[in-house]
Amino acid sequence: xxxxxxxxxxxxxxxxxxxxxxxxxxxxxxxxxxxxxxRNVNLSVANLRNANxxxxxxENANLRYAIxWGAxxxxxxxxxxxxExxxxxxxxLRYAIxxxxxxxxxxxENANLSYANLEDAILxxxxxxxANxxxxN
Numbered sequence: 001x002x003x004x005x006x007x008x009x010x011x012x013x014x015x016x017x018x019x020x021x022x023x024x025x026x027x028x029x030x031x032x033x034x035x036x037x038x039r040n041v042n043l044s045v046a047n048l049r050n051a052n053x054x055x056x057x058x059e060n061a062n063l064r065y066a067i068x069w070g071a072x073x074x075x076x077x078x079x080x081x082x083x084e085x086x087x088x089x090x091x092x093l094r095y096a097i098x099x100x101x102x103x104x105x106x107x108x109e110n111a112n113l114s115y116a117n118l119e120d121a122i123l124x125x126x127x128x129x130x131a132n133x134x135x136x137n
Contacts (some may be wrong), residue, residue, distance in 0.1 A: 001031050010041060017042060044082075 015023025026046035036056045044064040052072045060080045070090045077097045085105040096116045105125040115135040 001028075001033065006033070006036065010043075013046060014042060017044065 012024040013026035042062040
C-alpha cells in the first residue's frame with residue numbers, strides 16, 4: 001500500500017467517524033503497513049485483521065474498538081496508544097512497546113506478548129487467556 005493510498009483511507013475514515021456521508025470505515029485487512037508512521041492517527045473501529053504492522057509507529061494512536069485479530073505488531077511502537085476494547089486475538093506483539101498504552105478490556109487471547117514493554121500499561125479487564133507473556137515487563 002502506498003502512502004497516498006493510506007492517506008486517502010485515513011481521510012475517509014476520519015469523515016466516517018464524524019458522521020459524514022462521504023466517509024468510509026477504514027478496512028486495512030491484510031494490508032502491508034510495515035514501518036508505517038501512524039502516530040496520533042485515529043483508527044478507532046477500523047478493521048486491521050491480519051494487517052502487517054511490523055515496526056510501525058503507532059505512538060498515541062487511537063485504536064479503540066479496532067479489529068487487529070492476527071495482526072503482526074512485532075517491534076511496533078504503541079507507546080501511549082488507546083487500545084481499549086480492541087481485538088488482538090492471535091496477534092504478534094513480540095518486542096512491541098506498549099508503555100503507557102490503554103489496554104482496558106482488550107482481547108489478547110493467544111496473543112504473543114513475549115518481551116513486550118508493558119510498563120505503565122493499563123490492563124484492567126483485559127483478556128489474557130493463553131497469551132504468551134514470557135520476558136514481558
